Every structure is written in structure tokens, then in C-alpha cells.
Amino acid sequence: MGVLPDVLDRACTYYADQTAIVDDERSITYRRLGEWRNQIARALIDCGIQKGERVGLLMPNCLEFIPIQHGIWAAGAVLVQMPTRAAADGFRSNLASTDATTLIYHAKFESAVAAIREDLPKLQTVIRVGLPDRIEVDAMAFEAIVDAQDDTRPEVAIDEEDEAYVLFTSGSTGEPKGVVNSHLTWSYYSISAGLEIGDIAFGEVFAHGAPLTHFSQIFVMPTFLRGGVNVMLPGLVADALMENVQRHRVTATALVPTIIYLLLDHPHRADFDLSSLRTVVYAGAPIAPERLRQALDVFGPIFIQAYAGTEQGYVSCLRKNEHRVDDEVWAARLASAGRPMFHVQISIQDDDDRQLPVGRTGEICSHQLGQMLGYLDPTRDRETVRDGWVHTGDIGYLDENGFLFIVDRKKDMVVSGGFNVFPRQVEDVLSTHPAVAQTAVIGVPHTKWGEAVLALVVAKPGEITGSGLEKELIEHVKQALGSVPAPKTVLFADELPLNPAGKVDKKAIRKPYWQGRTRQIG
Known part of the structure; x- marks a missing residue:
């Protein structure tokens, strides 16, 4: 695979006179x-x-x-x-x-x-x-x-084995942890994953609005290796993104679902020429299936879903041709994280690290050459890597066709009255309601049930919030999932808090409810 300076040298030799990077008026x-x-x-x-x-x-x-x-x-x-x-x-x-x-x-x-x-x-x-x-x-x-x-x-x-890179986890389920990679693991991770997931074409024009400190960076080297242009954007702001797509004829970008929602709901989206876009990779957080269907209707079959983590690297993807709504079986797979990439093994394991059969729900574990060497604090390695498998902390299952379905974060699970409630399932149902733009579901303390389900909702523009809509949303979930997963409370907000990685910061949402208690805030 080569050390990282060698990889860049190759691209600079092959495409010497072509534009490599654009930043506003500079290139x-x-x-x-x-x-x-x-x-x-x-x-x-x-x-x-x-x-x-x-x-x-x-x-x-x-x-x-x-x-x-x-x-x-x-x-x-x-x-x-x-x-x-x-x-x-x-x-x-x-x-x-x-x-x-x-x-x-x-x-x-x-x-x-x-x-x-x-x-x-x-x-x-x-x-x-x-x-x-x-x-x-x-x-x-x-x-x-x-x-x-x-x-x-x-x-x-x-040397390929030399330490090259220390990244920090997003801290969405606790304090950020330092993750160490070598020249070999990082070059393998970025090149193999980036090329497979990003569907990078020769001459690609890839816009980076998401911070390069996070998942967008994985597409920089693959774009270079295809002689493409990496376009730097100051941040993921819907207007700036659309302006730059139009200005630079951007062909690809990587977004978190929050930005896709903002694009879908943007009142002036039709004023921009976005026809050059052929690839939008989304990752970093689950996307509501209903909103994904809307995105496919609006933008066409240009989406690729990626599932990854700082420790394990990119694990699976749902490719463009797998984003189908013309068939009930395929439409149901929009809720999946796709299938493992060619260089990745996935195992679903129970609490005793035993592999579970197809269809059984357990912790998602992965193995690949591009996974981390370990944490900065090696005493924590055993928490995550055992027998070569990276334990992701995500709960899910594999179906008979190899599609990976993520049920939720292990630490996000709510236990209410002895029943397990997975917030992501509740969020997916809430997102099918026409009044809901975004939502985050958490567990809050309850004297009788231990935890109760609470939903924080951002309503679509023009929707009237209040007790009437709250009751409607609770009933909406109850009809789909039953009374236990249905929120006991729905609160409305103008926006959801985001952590440095651009993910919904559930730790911040939980904090006021759990502060001063012995329970670990996930």
C-alpha cells in the first residue's frame, strides 16, 4: 500500500498540471x-x-x-x-x-x-x-x-508500520478517546474505503463542507488518485453548499443526515443548479427512511450510505443501485446500513463475545486491515478490541442477504419497566409524520418505570407545535410500535444540539435529566 507521502507523490506525478485543491478564489x-x-x-x-x-x-x-x-x-x-x-x-x-x-x-x-x-x-x-x-x-x-x-x-x-495519525472519537457516547493509526492502516482505510464507498470517478470534483477532521477526509486521497479536485468549504451551511455546487460544478460531496434534511426543507433550493451532483455520501448518524425516500424523489439515485467509526474504519455501505423504492423488498432495505465492503468482515456477537446466527440481534463487530492500532491509553484497548474484532458499541443484525441493520447504540438503549426500547426505531417512526423535520429520542429518569421515553422534535416550517401535536405524535408511535416505545413526553425545539462531528449530541440532551445521578450518561 505504501507510506502516505509515497501515495501523494504518485498523484502529484500523474496529474502535475491539473487543479488539486480549490478554496474560494485560491487554488x-x-x-x-x-x-x-x-x-x-x-x-x-x-x-x-x-x-x-x-x-x-x-x-x-x-x-x-x-x-x-x-x-x-x-x-x-x-x-x-x-x-x-x-x-x-x-x-x-x-x-x-x-x-x-x-x-x-x-x-x-x-x-x-x-x-x-x-x-x-x-x-x-x-x-x-x-x-x-x-x-x-x-x-x-x-x-x-x-x-x-x-x-x-x-x-x-x-516504514508502513510507523505511527502516522491520532484521531479522536466524536464523544457521542462519552469522553472522546484518542485512536492511533499507522501509515499502513490509514492508507488502506482511506484508499480502499474511499474508492469503494465514494464511487470516485476520474476528474471528480469533491466538495468538503463537513470538517476534514471527520469523515469527509476519507475521500481526499481517493479524489487525488483519480486526478480530481478537492473543493474546500468553510462549513456545512446549506446555502454555501448549494452555491459552491453550482459555481464549481461539484460532482460529489459527503454529508451528515442533518444537512440533507436542511436541503430538503430549504425554501430556495430550486434557485440553484445542482444537476452536476452525481454522488452524495451520507454517514455519521442514521437517516430516517421516510426522509431518505424524499431525498431520492428530489435529487434522484445519487446517494450512498456509509457506516463507520473512528476505531473500526468504514464497515459497510448501501450503494446507489441499492437505494430502490420501486420494490417493497428493496424499499425495506433503505433502513439498513448496506452490506459489508469487500475488505471487511462483520460478526454479530452476544455479551459473551459469541457469534450469533443470521437474524439475531447483538453487538456489531468488525475486522479489517484499516482498523485502529489501538487507543492512546492502551489499557482501554480490551474494551473495544478482542480476538481481533472491533466491538462497535452498536446493536444490530445481518439478514439472510448480508444486509446490516443497525438497531441502535448499545448505550442509547432505554430500559422502561423492564422492556428494551431502541430510540432509533422510535425516531424512524416519528420521522414519517408529515410535521416532523428532525427528532432525537432519549430515556429520562422515572420513579415507576426506571426510564421513560422522551422525544425532542424539530417541526417543519409552518407547523403549529403544542399539546395537540404532542398527543398526535405519541399516538403515531403507539400505533406503529405499541405503548411501551411511545414517548411519554414530546418537547419541541428550533434545532437539535450537534457535537463537533456534526452528530446529534444526545449526551447534551440527556445531561439536564441525569445530572447528579450515578447512572453513566451515554
Whole structure:
């Protein structure tokens, strides 16, 4: 598979004069990408950074992101990817837990870096990209240390087994954990998964609105290997996304379901020419089947679903030709996470790690070459990896045709009066109601039943919320699933809280109800 700098070199050689990255009015060719990567690597080495040292990267989606990322790898250092949507405390934790000796950050994070700088004695080198409105940190200027460097790749011996990448889990079911990958696992993960899931074509124009610190990044290298263009967007805002699709004739993108919902409900969607889009990968959270049917009606058969996790990598996908509504059997499979990819094994296991037969519900476990080496804290490895299997913490089953159905997160399950309630099933039913745009279901304390089901609902524009709609929604679920899973309370909100990965933050929704109690908040 090769080390990561070798993979990029190949693309820069093959497509030297083609455009590699676009960021608003700025762009670079593949040749310049390779040269810039080399200059950054040499600058880091001149700063005293040794092979194997960990380098924190705190950058939004921008032109500099990918060259810096690859410059770190070409210097033989280890990239510590810092989620940009976190706060200063999260940045401090990322750097401290990895013993990072260097931080490269964008000027927009000046105040956050200033707030944590004195708390990080092991952080010896700090490099700022761009100029902030007010300088608060004693940092080296990125442009000053890079521009004068030679643009040939430095001679650093890098092995496939060398540590390359530390990522952090989204923290949707607890505190974020550091996950370690090697050059081999990450290149295998990104190339094999990205090409298979993304259906990347030669000349692809892939728009990255979701943070490159999360799942969108997996499609960067496959796009390069097909001589395509990676378009940087400042964030996943529906208007900006549609404007850029029209402007750059974007052919592919990766979205979380929340953004698909916003696009579907956008009052001015028809004002944009989105006809160039041929692929939309959605991942990061389950999508309501009813809303998926709407998306297929509006945009056509351009969707690919991906199921993945930081620890296990990409596991399964529901391909474009499997998004069918013309047949009842296939329509039912829209609720699945597709089938395992060619390089992945899936096992459904019980609480004693025994494999369960087809159709039985248990924990989803996977095995592949692209899975993590382990956690930063190796004492936690056993929690997740046993006998080579990554235990995902998700509950589901495989049907007789190999389709994977995810019932829910193991920690999200609600136990009410001794009965197991899976919030995702309730959310899927609520989403079929014409008044519901988004919903999140949790368990809250109840003196009689232990837990009661509560639904937080974002209504579609123009819908009248209140006790009348609440009763209607409760009855809607009761008719479909019975009285136990039906919410006892429905609350209405303008929006659902999101965590740094863009997923609905159920931990934040639960917090007011469970604070001060001994039960672990999932």
C-alpha cells in the first residue's frame, strides 16, 4: 500500500498540471501541492521536529489544510488531528494526552490557543497560519518558515508500520478517546474505503463542507488518485453548499443526515443548479427512511450510505443501485446500513463475545486491515478490541442477504419497566409524520418505570407545535410500535444540539435529566 507521502507523490506525478485543491478564489495544482508539502516538511525538520514526534493540527477546511497534513507525514512526524468544533478545553486535552511537542494552528483559533498555551509545557513549537486581528500567542509565522525552503522531499526513512495519525472519537457516547493509526492502516482505510464507498470517478470534483477532521477526509486521497479536485468549504451551511455546487460544478460531496434534511426543507433550493451532483455520501448518524425516500424523489439515485467509526474504519455501505423504492423488498432495505465492503468482515456477537446466527440481534463487530492500532491509553484497548474484532458499541443484525441493520447504540438503549426500547426505531417512526423535520429520542429518569421515553422534535416550517401535536405524535408511535416505545413526553425545539462531528449530541440532551445521578450518561 505504501507510506502516505509515497501515495501523494504518485498523484502529484500523474496529474502535475491539473487543479488539486480549490478554496474560494485560491487554488493549487498537483505539482504545487507536492512542492508545498515538501517545503512544509523541511520547515518542520528545521524547527527541530524529530521522527515520531506528535504534531497537533488545528485548522478549518482551507487551502493549507491538506499540504500541512501531508507535510507532517513527510517529515516523519505523527499528525494529531484536533476537532475544530471543540472548545479550548478540548484542544488542551488533545495536545496533553498525545504529548504533542508542536502545534500548527489557524489564526482564527488565536484566543483559544492563548487560553491553553501556558498549560502545555511539552509544547515547544507553535506555528500560526495567517494573521489574527490581535496577536495573543508567541508563535512562528507559517509563511515565513515555509516559503524559503527547498521544494524537494526530505530524506526521511518512514516504514508502513510507523505511527502516522491520532484521531479522536466524536464523544457521542462519552469522553472522546484518542485512536492511533499507522501509515499502513490509514492508507488502506482511506484508499480502499474511499474508492469503494465514494464511487470516485476520474476528474471528480469533491466538495468538503463537513470538517476534514471527520469523515469527509476519507475521500481526499481517493479524489487525488483519480486526478480530481478537492473543493474546500468553510462549513456545512446549506446555502454555501448549494452555491459552491453550482459555481464549481461539484460532482460529489459527503454529508451528515442533518444537512440533507436542511436541503430538503430549504425554501430556495430550486434557485440553484445542482444537476452536476452525481454522488452524495451520507454517514455519521442514521437517516430516517421516510426522509431518505424524499431525498431520492428530489435529487434522484445519487446517494450512498456509509457506516463507520473512528476505531473500526468504514464497515459497510448501501450503494446507489441499492437505494430502490420501486420494490417493497428493496424499499425495506433503505433502513439498513448496506452490506459489508469487500475488505471487511462483520460478526454479530452476544455479551459473551459469541457469534450469533443470521437474524439475531447483538453487538456489531468488525475486522479489517484499516482498523485502529489501538487507543492512546492502551489499557482501554480490551474494551473495544478482542480476538481481533472491533466491538462497535452498536446493536444490530445481518439478514439472510448480508444486509446490516443497525438497531441502535448499545448505550442509547432505554430500559422502561423492564422492556428494551431502541430510540432509533422510535425516531424512524416519528420521522414519517408529515410535521416532523428532525427528532432525537432519549430515556429520562422515572420513579415507576426506571426510564421513560422522551422525544425532542424539530417541526417543519409552518407547523403549529403544542399539546395537540404532542398527543398526535405519541399516538403515531403507539400505533406503529405499541405503548411501551411511545414517548411519554414530546418537547419541541428550533434545532437539535450537534457535537463537533456534526452528530446529534444526545449526551447534551440527556445531561439536564441525569445530572447528579450515578447512572453513566451515554
